[in-house]
Amino acid sequence: MSRLRTVLAAAAVSVASLAAPTLSPAIAAVNDQQPGPFVESLSNDAFAALRTGNKAAARAQFRTLLSQYFAVDAIGERLIRRWSPKITPAQRAAYKAAFPNFIIGSYADRLFDYARADLKVLRAVPQGNSAAVMTQVIKPGAQPITAIWTVDKIGGGYKVSNLTVAGINLAVTQSADFDAYIQKNGFDKLVAFMKSRG
Numbered sequence: 220m221s222r223l224r225t226v227l228a229a230a231a232v233s234v235a236s237l238a239a240p241t242l243s244p245a246i247a248a249v250n251d252q253q254p255g256p257f258v259e260s261l262s263n264d265a266f267a268a269l270r271t272g273n274k275a276a277a278r279a280q281f282r283t284l285l286s287q288y289f290a291v292d293a294i295g296e297r298l299i300r301r302w303s304p305k306i307t308p309a310q311r312a313a314y315k316a317a318f319p320n321f322i323i324g325s326y327a328d329r330l331f332d333y334a335r336a337d338l339k340v341l342r343a344v345p346q347g348n349s350a351a352v353m354t355q356v357i358k359p360g361a362q363p364i365t366a367i368w369t370v371d372k373i374g375g376g377y378k379v380s381n382l383t384v385a386g387i388n389l390a391v392t393q394s395a396d397f398d399a400y401i402q403k404n405g406f407d408k409l410v411a412f413m414k415s416r417g
Contacts, residue, residue: 249288251376254343254350258368261288261379262338262354269334278327285319290371290378298394299401306406314406317413324416335359338366348372349380356384 249264250256261284268280285291295318296303306314336358344351349371355363369381381390400409 249284251288251378254345254352254368254370254377255340257288257370257377258343258352258354258379259338259340265330266334266337269330272331272334274327274331277330278323281323281327281330282319285322288378290373290380291319293380294390297390298397299406300394301398302401302406310406310410313410314413317410321413321416333358339363350377 250260264284265281268277271277292315295315299306299314303311333356336356339355339357341353341355344353349369352368352370354366354368356366357363364385366385367383368379369383370377371380381388383389397409400412404412
C-alpha cells in the first residue's frame with residue numbers, strides 16, 4: 220500500500236502540472252506547441268505554485284492548468300465509457316461538473332510533499348497527432364519515478380490525455396475504481412462521492 224501511495228503522490232506531481240479561470244502570466248508562458256517543451260513548461264508552472272506554500276493559491280493554479288491544458292472532457296468520458304449508454308443526460312452533466320474538482324481534491328494536498336521535486340523530460344516519441352513524453356520525477360533523497368505523459372494535438376496546441384506513473388496507467392486504474400464503485404453503489408453515489416472530494 221505504501222508503494223501505491225508513493226505512485227499516487229508522484230502521479231499527483233505529474234497531474235499537478237493539472238486542473239480561477241483567469242490566466243496568470245505564468246500560465247500564459249506554457250509552451251503547448253511541442254510535446255517535450257509543453258510538459259516541461261507545464262511542470263515548471265505547477266512546481267512554482269507548490270513552492271509558494273500557499274495551498275489555496277496552488278489549488279487555483281492547478282484548476283487553471285487543468286482547464287487549459289488537460290483534455291478534461293475526453294478523460295472524464297473515458298473513465299465512465301462502460302456506463303455511458305446507461306446514464307441519463309442529467310447524470311452525465313452532474314458527473315462532468317464534479318470531475319475537475321474531484322481531480323483537484325484527490326491530488327492537490329499530496330503535492331506539497333513534492334514541492335522540492337523536479338520533473339525532467341527525457342524524450343518525446345511522436346505517435347501521429349499524439350506523443351508519449353517520457354519524464355522522471357526527481358525528489359531529493361528518493362529514487363526517481365518514471366512518468367509517461369500522453370499528449371494529443373487538440374485545436375491549436377497539445378493537451379494531456381493520460382499519465383502512466385511507475386508502470387501504472389492512471390486512466391485504466393481510475394476507470395477500474397469508478398467501475399467498482401458504480402457496481403456497488405450506483406452512478407449517482409459516485410457523483411456524490413466525487414463532489415465530497417472537491
